[in-house]
Amino acid sequence: MxxxxxxxxxxxxxxxxxxxxxxxxxxxxxxxxxxxxxxxxxxxxxxxxxxxxxxxxxxxxxxxxxxxxxxxxxxxxxxxxxxxxxxxxxxxxxxxxxxxxxxxxxxxxxxxxxxxxxxxxxxxxxxxxxxxxxxxxxxxxxxxxxxxxFGDPRGRMEFCSQLNKDIIGAPIPAPLFYDGLLPQQAGAFELAxxxxxxxxxxxxxxxxxxxxxxxxxxxCGPQRLSWKAILGTIAAAVGKQKAMVPAPVFAVRAMAGLFDRYPWFPISRDQIQMLLESNVCSENDSFARLGLTPTPFNVDQLGYLKD
The missing domain is CATH 3.40.50.720 (NAD(P)-binding Rossmann-like Domain)
Incomplete structure (x- = not known):
């Protein structure tokens, strides 16, 4: 074909x-x-x-x-x-x-x-x-x-490589974003x-x-993982222990409002909003319908981050 x-x-x-x-x-x-x-x-x-x-x-x-x-x-x-x-x-x-x-x-x-x-x-x-x-x-x-x-980027932009570069590899603690005034749910939003x-x-x-x-x-992959868990897995894959701190999203939104027009700023207001909405499947049966078994997200699958 x-x-x-x-x-x-x-x-x-x-x-x-x-x-x-x-x-x-x-x-x-x-x-x-x-x-x-x-x-x-x-x-x-x-x-x-x-x-x-x-x-x-x-x-x-x-x-x-x-x-x-x-x-x-x-x-x-x-x-x-x-x-x-x-x-x-x-x-x-x-x-x-x-x-x-x-x-x-x-x-x-x-x-x-x-x-x-x-x-x-x-x-x-x-x-x-x-x-x-x-x-x-x-x-x-x-x-x-x-x-x-996620997967081997082959020199292109990819989710985990970008997080490794911008967050895990940065000299400051990793941000656990949260909305509102209290940080109890910091970094708890989920991705798959x-x-x-x-x-x-x-x-x-x-x-x-x-x-x-x-x-x-x-x-969607077979796991619903929090932002915090994903950052922890990426850090483990590259052999690091990464400090993480709650980060109120209103401050990030304010900075993005000023700078997200520039390519060097790492995140836009829309990306922040979509992250906080979570990105998981409400009915995670698509791979079963296709007759396929999805790959888990773990350290073994992130070996390409060491290259």
Whole structure:
């Protein structure tokens, strides 16, 4: 099967290509000119030069494909550089749907995110709007909503590597965020980290499984872990004992309000809000429905942090 991938040079795309090739598929990637070196197995893929904003390149990428996978997602937007949630997480999906329809490609897999909703942050709203556009498109769709994804970053941005760099490796105690005035619940909000290979397996399986059509899968790992527990596991994986202190979120929000427009500031107001909401699956049965067993989050699985 020939699979057109939009967003194939990122963290998830790089691992997904390995799984697609192992299953005998032919990945075709839309690649920004100058970024060809980011495709680790480029000789085994078809590369189409161009950007999401170039309709001719988008048409060329999906033409003749059996399926389209849209992976693009960003954690922060920088409008001055043309990086926006609306452009990349919603309008980009709309444009790719139009290209797929014009090319007669009926199968479309979308990477969304756990917790998306129409009244949330801009990140959540645009992801939700993309889902709705796909459902209304007339294409045969499958939507995946992963929680935070961990695994070997291969030089790209990844959840645990970022926390190790920004928090565990910092010379100050790790912040246990809490809302309100009292710190009893500091760092108690929960996440369900999901391994990158499990996400890639789910996408690859869906290409050949009719039972996954018109289905939405929330992909969470097998554990609900507190922020404090996750930081402790990352610290243990790199051989450190990390001091942790309660951190009132109003102070972090105030700083983010001043500085989150700058790439050097580590977190945005929306990211803070989504962290405190927790990121776990209310019905954690998606992997069982897919016939897959998710990987646990533990020190053994975080060996890549020592590299």
């Amino acid at each position: 020939k699979v057109a991938i939009i967003g194939g040079t990122g963290f998830i795309g790089t691992h997904l290509i390995d799984h697609l090739l192992a299953a005998g598929h032919v990945p075709r990637l839309l690649v920004r000119p100058g970024s060809e070196s980011k495709v680790e197995r480029g000789a085994e893929c078809e590369l189409v030069p161009g950007t999401l904003a170039e309709r001719a390149a988008l048409d060329a990428c999906v033409r003749g494909a059996d399926a389209v996978i849209y992976l693009i997602g960003i954690l922060r937007e920088f409008p001055a550089r043309g990086i926006t949630f609306e452009g990349l997480q919603h309008q980009g999906v709309v444009d790719t749907i139009a290209a797929a329809r014009a090319a007669g490609v009926g199968r479309f897999l979308l990477m969304s995110a756990n917790g998306v909703r129409p009244d949330g942050t801009t990140y959540q709203r645009t992801k939700f709007a993309a889902e709705e556009a796909l459902k209304a498109s007339g294409l045969t769709w499958t939507i995946f909503r992963p929680s935070v994804v 980290p999901v391994h990158i290979d499990d996400v890639a397996r789910a996408f690859t399986l869906a290409l050949g499984e009719p039972r996954t059509e018109s289905q939405t899968y929330s992909l």
